[in-house]
Amino acid sequence: MKDDYTMKRFLKGVGGGPVFFKKNALFLLDQRKIPREEKYIRVKTAKETAAAIRKMVVRGAPAIGVAAAYGMALGRGNITLAADVLLKSRPTAVNLKWAVDRMLAINTDNFGKLLKEAEKIEKENKVLCEKISKNGAKLIKKNSVVMTHCNAGALATGGTGTALGVLYAAKKKIKLVIVKETRPRLQGANLTTYELKKWKMPYILISDTASAFAMKKYNVSAIIVGADRIASNGDTANKIGTYALAIEARYHRIPFYVAAPYSTIDFGIKSGKKIVIEERNQDEVLKINGKPIAVAGTKAFNPAFDVTPAKLISAIITERGFIKNPDRKKMEQLYG
Amino acid sequence: MKDDYTMKRFLKGVGGGPVFFKKNALFLLDQRKIPREEKYIRVKTAKETAAAIRKMVVRGAPAIGVAAAYGMALGRGNITLAADVLLKSRPTAVNLKWAVDRMLAINTDNFGKLLKEAEKIEKENKVLCEKISKNGAKLIKKNSVVMTHCNAGALATGGTGTALGVLYAAKKKIKLVIVKETRPRLQGANLTTYELKKWKMPYILISDTASAFAMKKYNVSAIIVGADRIASNGDTANKIGTYALAIEARYHRIPFYVAAPYSTIDFGIKSGKKIVIEERNQDEVLKINGKPIAVAGTKAFNPAFDVTPAKLISAIITERGFIKNPDRKKMEQLYG
Numbered sequence: 001m002k003d004d005y006t007m008k009r010f011l012k013g014v015g016g017g018p019v020f021f022k023k024n025a026l027f028l029l030d031q032r033k034i035p036r037e038e039k040y041i042r043v044k045t046a047k048e049t050a051a052a053i054r055k056m057v058v059r060g061a062p063a064i065g066v067a068a069a070y071g072m073a074l075g076r077g078n079i080t081l082a083a084d085v086l087l088k089s090r091p092t093a094v095n096l097k098w099a100v101d102r103m104l105a106i107n108t109d110n111f112g113k114l115l116k117e118a119e120k121i122e123k124e125n126k127v128l129c130e131k132i133s134k135n136g137a138k139l140i141k142k143n144s145v146v147m148t149h150c151n152a153g154a155l156a157t158g159g160t161g162t163a164l165g166v167l168y169a170a171k172k173k174i175k176l177v178i179v180k181e182t183r184p185r186l187q188g189a190n191l192t193t194y195e196l197k198k199w200k201m202p203y204i205l206i207s208d209t210a211s212a213f214a215m216k217k218y219n220v221s222a223i224i225v226g227a228d229r230i231a232s233n234g235d236t237a238n239k240i241g242t243y244a245l246a247i248e249a250r251y252h253r254i255p256f257y258v259a260a261p262y263s264t265i266d267f268g269i270k271s272g273k274k275i276v277i278e279e280r281n282q283d284e285v286l287k288i289n290g291k292p293i294a295v296a297g298t299k300a301f302n303p304a305f306d307v308t309p310a311k312l313i314s315a316i317i318t319e320r321g322f323i324k325n326p327d328r329k330k331m332e333q334l335y336g
Numbered sequence: 337m338k339d340d341y342t343m344k345r346f347l348k349g350v351g352g353g354p355v356f357f358k359k360n361a362l363f364l365l366d367q368r369k370i371p372r373e374e375k376y377i378r379v380k381t382a383k384e385t386a387a388a389i390r391k392m393v394v395r396g397a398p399a400i401g402v403a404a405a406y407g408m409a410l411g412r413g414n415i416t417l418a419a420d421v422l423l424k425s426r427p428t429a430v431n432l433k434w435a436v437d438r439m440l441a442i443n444t445d446n447f448g449k450l451l452k453e454a455e456k457i458e459k460e461n462k463v464l465c466e467k468i469s470k471n472g473a474k475l476i477k478k479n480s481v482v483m484t485h486c487n488a489g490a491l492a493t494g495g496t497g498t499a500l501g502v503l504y505a506a507k508k509k510i511k512l513v514i515v516k517e518t519r520p521r522l523q524g525a526n527l528t529t530y531e532l533k534k535w536k537m538p539y540i541l542i543s544d545t546a547s548a549f550a551m552k553k554y555n556v557s558a559i560i561v562g563a564d565r566i567a568s569n570g571d572t573a574n575k576i577g578t579y580a581l582a583i584e585a586r587y588h589r590i591p592f593y594v595a596a597p598y599s600t601i602d603f604g605i606k607s608g609k610k611i612v613i614e615e616r617n618q619d620e621v622l623k624i625n626g627k628p629i630a631v632a633g634t635k636a637f638n639p640a641f642d643v644t645p646a647k648l649i650s651a652i653i654t655e656r657g658f659i660k661n662p663d664r665k666k667m668e669q670l671y672g
Binding site: 035036178179181182183184186189190193194197203204205206207208209210211212213214217218239240241243244247248250251285286288289291292293294295296297298299300301302303306 | 371372514517518519520522525526529530533539540541542543544545546547548549550553554575576577579580583584586587621622624625627628629630631632633634635636637638639642
């Protein structure tokens with residue numbers, strides 16, 4: 001892989017990034033290897049794209065959406081089959097379905113036309129990130145200590161990110177970012193520290209267990225996370241641990257923000273109760289670096305996401321602005 | 337090491353256990369190696385005992401107390417120096433100070449007399465565990481799903497445990513134990529699953545991030561943890577993550593119990609604000625199995641404990657009974 005596709009150059013705005021299309025193939029930065037290695041995987045079919053999404057080579061709801069759009073283009077000759085295999089890859093992120101539906105709406109099997117639409121989705125996604133970042137930055141006060149969970153940055157979006165995008169846009173107002181490691185897959189430790197270092201932001205890493213204590217100790221000003229699916233009443237599915245974090249934030253009276261593109265909102269479902277929560281392989285909990293952490297025979301419960309009720313969310317930030325204390329009524333005003 | 341000192345036989349009540357004295361030496365089960373290996377470390381001086389405590393070969397406030405008592409006996413000829421080195425090993429657990437003070441009160445350098453007192457402390461500790469377990473079991477309802485954090489079992493006490501002792505005593509009433517892995521040192525995953533398996537209790541492991549979601553999903557009946565130091569108003573220092581867990585429990589209206597020997601209560605301090613919180617090496621957060629999880633140059637905040645305010649605690653269980661909704665007044669009635 002040529003050097004001009006590295007994350008580093010991408011962050012400088014000179015191409016590359018976690019998801020891009022070139023010479024009839026989709027290139028995906030293998031996020032399972034970050035921060036140890038910057039390596040791309042080359043994908044040539046819809047099926048391979050679906051496998052890469054399932055294995056979390058690419059992750060983060062918006063980035064999954066972009067990858068799926070290109071995956072549809074790679075389903076040459078049979079977009080129905082491509083849609084089928086892609087939709088099955090991961091059940092919770094709504095952006096995946098949104099991107100697939102939009103590609104289906106082109107109603108063609110023509111590769112050129114499909115590719116054009118996927119490129120459009122990718123470009124739109126970058127613009128969305130900028131808008132979300134600008135809108136969210138207004139909520140960040142001077143000298144803020146901000147806590148974040150998982151990774152909702154450049155790696156998760158293909159743009160500058162949603163939750164992290166807000167922090168990048170508000171960089172001058174940020175005294176410290178507290179990064180939760182985000183077990184079981186450690187996206188906070190692996191990916192968010194990697195991005196924050198590249199952006200030269202001040203940050204520290206904590207174990208997930210230290211969240212509540214750190215809120216007190218560091219006098220945390222705000223907490224910001226991304227989203228994988230938002231119900232029409234504002235209930236938000238995001239990485240496992242988000243719900244606990246929102247409860248702790250409320251207890252400490254710290255504002256809790258969700259940043260996500262408008263397309264993350266699923267107006268087809270009334271509340272978070274209707275969101276399907278993906279349960280992943282138990283080994284993600286039971287093993288670290290391939291080594292068991294529990295006694296042999298132990299079973300684990302491994303949900304990939306949880307649902308934070310709208311009442312615990314101080315504001316939902318999208319490219320259309322932000323909704324404070326979201327509820328069904330306010331969400332509906334955003335619709336359309 | 338002979339087989340008759342294994343944990344397994346200890347749990348059957350035929351000798352061994354995590355801390356015992358034999359043939360002029362202290363034997364400590366190396367808890368850093370559980371569940372992979374059952375290996376003992378042989379310690380012959382107060383200094384070696386202190387090092388074993390600091391390195392967490394032995395951990396858990398009551399077990400540290402017993403080890404420290406034997407460590408005092410091993411300080412032959414100079415109990416003042418022995419007390420000094422032992423007290424410096426870990427700052428938060430009050431049982432350490434309590435045991436050292438009790439050994440100092442014997443006011444002798446005679447090995448035989450010191451050993452006798454240490455043996456007395458060990459035996460008392462086992463009786464305490466039984467009493468705490470019985471008292472706590474009264475609070476556990478039929479068909480309970482109970483969540484626990486870290487390890488407050490046989491390994492932490494030398495007896496049957498405090499928080500886990502309660503669950504063992506209430507075994508017939510327990511439908512499921514949910515074990516939090518307890519990052520950064522994973523005592524829940526490593527040690528608690530190991531004990532629960534030996535006791536043939538039904539359990540599952542979760543990542544710390546899944547705690548709040550699991551409370552909802554499994555309709556958790558109660559949460560029970562141990563303690564490292566309890567202030568005279570009931571504020572409780574325990575393994576990092578306990579505070580977050582207590583907040584989540586309150587949000588879900590789940591009773592939150594603390595089980596610990598009376599000696600864990602430090603009547604010398606008015607509130608949790610006065611408890612010194614040990615910060616351990618950043619590498620405990622930054623590396624897992626020796627491998628870095630974050631980008632090079634990352635700094636971590638790694639407190640070993642946090643303080644849960646008394647108002648979040650439904651009951652403190654000791655060998656003297658239990659105090660519901662603890663406060664200064666109720667705690668003082670226990671004094672003496």
